[in-house]
Amino acid sequence: MTDIATMPRPVSFGRRLKRFMADRPLIPLIILLIILVVILQILRPGIVNERWLANTAKFAIPLAILAGCQTMTMLTGGIDLSVGTVATMSAFIMATQIVNQDPTVAFLLAMLPAVLIGLVNGIGVGVFRVHPLIMTLGTSLIGTGFLQVYQRTVIASGAKIPDFLNWLGTGVTYGFPNALLLFVPVAVLIVFMLNRTGFGRLLYAVGDNERAARLSGVRYWQVITALYILSSLLAGITGLLYIGLIKAPSLSLAEPLVLPSVAAAVIGGTSIFGGRGGYMGTIIGALILTVLTTLLTILQMPEGGRRILFGFIVLFVTAAYLRIVEDR
Amino acid sequence: MTTNPLLDATGVAKNYGAVAALRDASLSVLPGEVHALMGANGAGKSTLVKILTGAIKADAGRILIRGKQLDVRSPAAARRAGLLPVYQEPSLIPDLDVLSNLRLTGTPVEPFRAWVRELGIPNLDIRDTARHIPLAILRVLDLARALAVEPDVLLLDEMTAALPANLAEKVLEVVRRQGDAGRSVIFISHRFVEISALCDRATVLRDGSTVGVVDIEPGVEERIVEMMLGTRIEKTRVAARAANEVAVAAGGRPRLSVRNLQLGTKLNDVSFDLANGEVVGVFALEGQGQDELFAALAGSIRPTGGTIDVDGAPVKFSHPSDAIQAGIAYVPGDRTDALAMQRSVRENIALPFSAGLRKWGPIRMRREQVVVSGVIGRLQIDTRAQGEVQRLSGGNQQKVTIARWIAANARTILCFDPTRGIDVGTKQEIYKLLRELAGQGKSVLFYTSEMEEVQRVCDRVIVIFGGRVVDTFSVEEADEPTLMRAAYGLPRGAKADVGILAEVKPASDAEAAS
Numbered sequence: 001m002t003d004i005a006t007m008p009r010p011v012s013f014g015r016r017l018k019r020f021m022a023d024r025p026l027i028p029l030i031i032l033l034i035i036l037v038v039i040l041q042i043l044r045p046g047i048v049n050e051r052w053l054a055n056t057a058k059f060a061i062p063l064a065i066l067a068g069c070q071t072m073t074m075l076t077g078g079i080d081l082s083v084g085t086v087a088t089m090s091a092f093i094m095a096t097q098i099v100n101q102d103p104t105v106a107f108l109l110a111m112l113p114a115v116l117i118g119l120v121n122g123i124g125v126g127v128f129r130v131h132p133l134i135m136t137l138g139t140s141l142i143g144t145g146f147l148q149v150y151q152r153t154v155i156a157s158g159a160k161i162p163d164f165l166n167w168l169g170t171g172v173t174y175g176f177p178n179a180l181l182l183f184v185p186v187a188v189l190i191v192f193m194l195n196r197t198g199f200g201r202l203l204y205a206v207g208d209n210e211r212a213a214r215l216s217g218v219r220y221w222q223v224i225t226a227l228y229i230l231s232s233l234l235a236g237i238t239g240l241l242y243i244g245l246i247k248a249p250s251l252s253l254a255e256p257l258v259l260p261s262v263a264a265a266v267i268g269g270t271s272i273f274g275g276r277g278g279y280m281g282t283i284i285g286a287l288i289l290t291v292l293t294t295l296l297t298i299l300q301m302p303e304g305g306r307r308i309l310f311g312f313i314v315l316f317v318t319a320a321y322l323r324i325v326e327d328r
Numbered sequence: 329m330t331t332n333p334l335l336d337a338t339g340v341a342k343n344y345g346a347v348a349a350l351r352d353a354s355l356s357v358l359p360g361e362v363h364a365l366m367g368a369n370g371a372g373k374s375t376l377v378k379i380l381t382g383a384i385k386a387d388a389g390r391i392l393i394r395g396k397q398l399d400v401r402s403p404a405a406a407r408r409a410g411l412l413p414v415y416q417e418p419s420l421i422p423d424l425d426v427l428s429n430l431r432l433t434g435t436p437v438e439p440f441r442a443w444v445r446e447l448g449i450p451n452l453d454i455r456d457t458a459r460h461i462p463l464a465i466l467r468v469l470d471l472a473r474a475l476a477v478e479p480d481v482l483l484l485d486e487m488t489a490a491l492p493a494n495l496a497e498k499v500l501e502v503v504r505r506q507g508d509a510g511r512s513v514i515f516i517s518h519r520f521v522e523i524s525a526l527c528d529r530a531t532v533l534r535d536g537s538t539v540g541v542v543d544i545e546p547g548v549e550e551r552i553v554e555m556m557l558g559t560r561i562e563k564t565r566v567a568a569r570a571a572n573e574v575a576v577a578a579g580g581r582p583r584l585s586v587r588n589l590q591l592g593t594k595l596n597d598v599s600f601d602l603a604n605g606e607v608v609g610v611f612a613l614e615g616q617g618q619d620e621l622f623a624a625l626a627g628s629i630r631p632t633g634g635t636i637d638v639d640g641a642p643v644k645f646s647h648p649s650d651a652i653q654a655g656i657a658y659v660p661g662d663r664t665d666a667l668a669m670q671r672s673v674r675e676n677i678a679l680p681f682s683a684g685l686r687k688w689g690p691i692r693m694r695r696e697q698v699v700v701s702g703v704i705g706r707l708q709i710d711t712r713a714q715g716e717v718q719r720l721s722g723g724n725q726q727k728v729t730i731a732r733w734i735a736a737n738a739r740t741i742l743c744f745d746p747t748r749g750i751d752v753g754t755k756q757e758i759y760k761l762l763r764e765l766a767g768q769g770k771s772v773l774f775y776t777s778e779m780e781e782v783q784r785v786c787d788r789v790i791v792i793f794g795g796r797v798v799d800t801f802s803v804e805e806a807d808e809p810t811l812m813r814a815a816y817g818l819p820r821g822a823k824a825d826v827g828i829l830a831e832v833k834p835a836s837d838a839e840a841a842s
Contacts, residue, residue: 023715197690198682205679208668215626215658215666216732217649217683226688275670 021324025269028324029284032317036291044298054177056290058170058245061183062087064286065238066257067264068190069231071282074265075194076207076224077274078125078132080231082117082140083261087239087254089113089147094240095159095249103162111236117143118232119225126224136228147251159249169244182241186234190279203227207274263314264289267321288317332395334359334512335380335411335481340389341536342375349375351536353389357481357514362507364523364544365516367533368556368812369614369777373516376533377483380514381413382406393480410480414487416615418466420458426469427454435476443472448498464491464593471499475506482506483514488522489615490593500526518613519794520549520816534558553812580604581640583740583771584656586625590633594620596795598634602740602773607766609786609806610775613815617795618775622744625773626658627651649683657738659729661745661775663722666729673714674700676728680736703731707761723754730761741765742773747781759784779808793817 021028041048066083073080090110097106117139124135171178194200202223205213210220235254242254268285270277292313296306335357342350350372357363367373379386382403391398393409406412420429430437437454444452447468458466467490474482484503488496504526506513517523523530524544532540532555540555542548582601589598595617602608612618624631627645636643638654645651648658657680660666667676677700681687704711707727713719717728726746733741743762747755762772762785774785782789782803789806791799791814799814814820 192690196693197688199688201675201679201682201691202688204671204675205668205682208670209664212666212668213679213683215628215648215660216679217647217652218679219647219649219683219685222685275668 018324026280026284028321029268029281029288032321033284033288033291036288036295040291040295040298043295047298050175054172054175056287056294058177058179059293060286060290061177061179062238062242062245062254063257063260063264063290064283065183065186065234065241066254066261067268067282067286068186068279069234070261070265071268071270071277071279072190072194072203072227073132073231074207074262074270074272075203075274075277076227077210077272078207078224078227079262079272080121080136080228080235081133081258082121082136082143083231083235083238084255084258085140085143085147086114086117086232086235087242087257088251089117089143089239090236091239091243091253092147092159092249092251093150094165095161095243096154096157098162099157099160103164106162107240110240111233113143113146114232114236115229118229121232122225122228123221125228126221144251151251161243161247161249165240165244166247167244169241169247179241179245182237186237187279187283194279199223199226204275207276209275260289261286263318266318267314269321289314331358333357333392334361334394335514336392336395337376337380338390340376340379340386340391342379342384342387348536350379350386352538353533353536354538355380355514355531356541357512358528359512360507360510361529362503362513362515362527364527364530365514365533366523366530366552366556368779371533371556372536373533374485375536377413377485377514377516380406380411381483407477407479411483412474412477412479412481413483414467414470414474414485416486416489418458418463419470420461420466420473422459423457425455425457426452426461429458430454430473433473435473439476439478440472443475443502444469446498447472447502448495464495467491468495468499471502475502479511481512481514483516485516486518486615487515488517488519492593518616518816520552520818524549532556549816549818553809553816553818557808557812582637583639584625584773585637585640586634587637588634589621589624589631589636591617591620591624591629591631591795594795595624595631598792598795598797600790600797600800602771604739604771605766605769606788607762607772607774607786609782609789610773610792611779611782611789611806611811611815612775612777612792614777616792616815618792619744620795621792622658622660622742622773622775625651625656625742627656628658652680652683652736652738655739656742657733657736657740658742659733659744659746661748663725663729666732667717667725669718670716673704673709673711673717673720673728676717677703677732677735680732699735703735706734707731708757721751723750726750726754726758730758734765738770740771740773744775745777746774747776747778779811782806782811791815 037048066087069080069083090113093113094106094110097109101109120139121136124130125132168178168182194203202213202218206218206220206223214220239254243249246253264285265277265282266272267288268277268281268283270282292310296310299306301309333356335355338354340350340353341348353372353376355365355376365373365376378384380391382401382405385401393411398409399405420426421432424432427437430440441454449465449468461469471487487499491499500522503513503515507528515523515527527544530542530544530552531538532542532552534556539558542551583604584602587599589595598621600608610618610621620629623629625636627648627650630646638656643654651658668679678696681696682691707730709727709731710720710724717725720728730746746758759781762774765772776782783806786803788803789801789811790797791811793815794817798817799820801810
């Protein structure tokens with residue numbers, strides 16, 4: 001019997017490849033990203049150059065940070081749909097307050113709604129057990145409402161994009177977008193937090209098995225409240241970066257990024273049911289979505305057809321990726 | 329036997345993989361009979377019931393109803409054949425009102441109402457949503473719903489559990505009258521008092537086989553206990569323990585002291601002490617309040633009465649983390665309650681380290697690695713599939729749940745049936761481990777449903793029946809017949825017709841006659 005048990009069964013190449021991919025889920029994502037870039041280069045020879053790379057990075061970075069919010073909340077089995085509103089609010093407040101305030105004060109004012117919305121989200125989900133989807137959707141609507149009221153009070157003073165944000169959002173130094181100065185530390189911090197800190201461990205544990213976490217002494221509400229505040233803070237900072245990139249404060253500035261941020265996290269291999277995933281995958285997911293958008297743009301299809309294709313590709317990629325990575 | 333049996337099952341067998349849940353079970357119920365189905369935990373009662381009611385399919389055997397071969401493929405088929413179960417869990421759909429629930433099963437409403445009144449609930453509003461009805465009433469409604477369709481064979485699983493005394497009395501009365509009306513009842517119960525008051529005969533299961541059918545008469549409980557134990561009557565000797573496994577002399581105040589603990593209808597009065605360096609066993613039949621006792625000690629639910637003292641100081645736990653602070657760790661019986669299945673062995677073991685708000689910062693990976701590999705080595709956890717706990721075998725998963733608390737250096741471990749469903753080798757390792765912990769001055773509360781484990785692991789054993797501690801034995805006294813008798817609520821040392829049957833039978837007869 002022991003003989004049978006220890007004898008290695010012959011494994012087919014496909015099976016071994018699947019195992020390999022399952023253990024290193026980033027590899028198929030990187031391969032997909034490269035394939036997309038190659039297709040782009042074939043369709044439009046010469047498009048992939050230094051400028052294009054910097055541009056892609058610039059647009060992928062805000063998406064990647066917001067997708068980081070989704071990654072962290074999805075690890076606990078949640079989601080944060082208020083990131084778009086939070087980003088818009090902090091951007092809008094920053095752009096209007098900078099006109100007659102000290103930059104530090106304007107910054108603090110801009111981050112205030114982020115903290116508040118995060119706190120309310122966290123208490124709603126963690127203490128009152130409202131489903132995160134509903135909770136964050138609700139606070140998102142409330143936030144938008146407040147922003148509309150706020151807009152009337154500042155309508156006379158006008159808005160201005162601070163030079164620093166302008167530099168951060170669009171500037172390029174030695175071929176590298178300045179936004180990387182913000183993004184690299186944020187990404188390192190998120191990856192470190194998820195893998196090497198107690199809080200990160202708890203996000204996974206709570207999302208995987210809340211009961212087990214509880215029996216190990218974890219207080220759910222503490223983890224969840226801290227998580228949603230952190231998520232909102234990140235969203236607020238993204239808003240500041242994004243206004244520097246878009247340069248036109250509006251009440252729906254970051255709204256178009258919300259659903260792609262969820263898609264980026266899912267494509268990156270984070271399970272929407274919690275307990276599984278990571279930020280590196282999400283970053284690549286955000287890059288894939290950005291490249292895909294460029295690809296569809298140069299196809300010169302009508303907007304409707306582009307959206308249909310985009311939706312199909314996202315679905316297909318996610319399904320295929322899960323099939324490759326899940327070890328069943 | 330002159331009359332033909334209404335229900336006749338013979339040679340019923342059921343395997344789950346390599347495990348035989350039923351080997352050769354038979355059950356024969358005569359018309360107008362209240363028939364008790366008895367057996368210790370794991371004897372196969374629930375499997376047999378599920379087969380009879382069509383919830384699962386038997387691998388072998390024959391089931392006849394009124395002499396006709398019955399092919400119970402589904403609960404609906406069993407229903408049509410006139411066999412209706414009432415399970416321990418309420419079966420009304422919580423979000424529908426009672427009336428809609430009745431329509432769902434095609435139950436006639438008027439007879440249902442009549443039965444409800446009969447069973448002692450005069451003012452039921454059948455427009456009430458089932459969710460808002462108390463558990464005890466729901467169980468009675470289940471019974472009324474079954475009675476309303478006038479089944480030939482009514483199958484009652486622990487019908488009186490969780491019922492207050494007045495309702496239980498009514499229920500027993502109605503069941504008795506079913507028999508008088510020529511219908512049959514299969515009555516599953518752990519309570520000899522009820523069985524003696526109600527039943528005509530009893531079928532006894534042991535290890536998946538029917539080992540006897542007895543007439544209920546005064547003094548029969550001894551015979552039934554003997555049957556349930558089988559050949560294991562002879563006193564098992566306490567295994568000699570190695571020097572490092574012997575309990576250290578317990579000096580001073582007890583580590584854990586529980587007094588008059590109460591919790592709803594489940595725990596009525598539990599008091600015991602747990603000393604440092606001691607393994608105290610808890611032995612009980614299923615559903616006697618042991619789950620609630622462990623949950624209360626672990627801080628998962630708050631007791632409604634009584635006190636818990638740790639090292640002489642009273643404590644009130646409102647969250648498991650409070651219990652963990654006091655050095656009390658809980659290893660649940662169900663591994664899926666304890667493990668983050670998609671995470672690694674290491675993360676699972678280290679989980680309690682990060683729980684507190686102050687430990688959310690960077691993890692000292694190297695130190696954690698040392699601690700974790702230390703316990704992995706000590707418990708000999710097979711780490712070939714350590715990336716995800718769900719890929720481990722059941723035994724290794726169980727080891728991880730215990731390893732976590734050894735790594736956290738918990739002073740008291742509450743183990744709830746830690747050897748359920750794991751292989752023999754791992755079981756032995758867990759026994760040894762628990763003894764070693766006691767040898768180091770730690771204390772262990774150990775619930776088990778397997779009597780032989782008491783002898784192997786415990787210093788003392790408390791027996792719980794109906795939410796009360798009915799007896800405490802030292803390990804030398806706790807042989808299997810003694811434990812079994814105590815677990816069924818029979819008084820210690822009682823033999824033959826002393827006691828319960830003699831007292832209860834006439835009283836209930838008088839009641840039925842009136």
